[in-house]
Amino acid sequence: MEKVTNVYLTDYIPTIYTSPRTILYTQNGKEKSSNIFAERNGVIIIVYNSTRDVLVLVKQFRPSAYIQQVAEDERYSEVDTNKYPVKLGVTIEFCAGLEDKHMTSEEIAREEILEECGYEVTVDQLEKIGVIKNLTETTGANSTLYYCEVTDAMRKNKGGGVDGENIEVIEMPVEEVITYASNSNYVPSPINFMYGLYWFLYHKYKKDLK
Template identity: 25%
Template sequence: MTGVPGVDVPDARGRTGLDRAGRDLAGNPDVVVRDVEVLSSSWYVNRRTTFERRGRDGAWRTEQRETHDRGNGATVLLHDTARRTVLLTRQFRLPAYVNGSPDGMLVETAAGLLDEQDAESAVRREAEEELGVAVGALTRLPDVFMSPGSVTERLALFAGPYTPADRVSAGGGLAEEGEDIEVLELPFDEALAWVDDGRIADAKTILLLQWAALRGPFSARSALPGQGGVVLDE
């Protein structure tokens, strides 16, 4: 019998046992996982999980859900309060292009997958690769799930100050990974206006910009120490 890539024989990335994810979960006594099927594992992993769930009426029901596992990620909003600017990226996003974005070019905070690093190290890596900035102190905000109905990714949110002196390169991403990223320095108020008129349509970016306005470096609360997150020194 031919083996299943990613299950009992290595897939293209050398992985096996991908059908074990979720089978040992025990945090919710009202959910019992019965089966996990690997639908594809070309780069990311798509699974179909069969489970029993006890509803609020006490009855048990068998359900199936598909999940898309791309790993966890991290993102950072870099801000210069003295000049009242933020540093963002613009790049082509095919999924957005095929689902209504006029040109697929999205304005975003720098972000990337963890790739087996801790979240803080990963976000420092991404800030340097995409924005050309060596990041100092960071504020970590609570992690969020961006699309919990189908995508497993948990996204770590960070914010940190920058100045022109912190620029160590032109940024733009890694050419060997096919990245072609434009660095955008925007006045903070203009970035908020772009949220209002739809020029910024990326959820993580909107969330961080609104945090910065309401509780972060551009808010009335910013003069109060320890507000809005945990500060991590380099």
């Protein structure tokens, strides 16, 4: 991971990926409003390397995860990265990407696997799990989940992302992933990671797990 410095929390700066909006509506005769982020839909891919019995994961710094670890009264001046080390904002996730191109979700998933994880697959090697709703107070975007099994022979590059992405590929034995996800104190991964892991263990992983 690169060194992160000069961390500040500021007013929202618009981007092409999220748009802050307020929805006005009437529910049971009462006027209401809800602040949302109109996010793009995306894909998430569970990548399993059967050659070495590992799940192919990505590790990266997530600013939103980091700032939640900083005391609220210390977020609006420069954050002390010695007191709050960068590792507090590093997450482990499945390969994923936004549907931000004129491509099918399968084609985007295939591209993300190559760019982030370094494996070249075909769209017919992707098994669609389903579509889940990122249903929170602020976003209702959809994520299409896929499963893909790869081998060492399909590795074409080291991965790590494109266009300045700073992604580290983590190939973790399945038993280690289970131990990681079983930490009752804190698991620095999104809820879709937990869902995807349990889906994989229930539907695909045939070993006797104790």
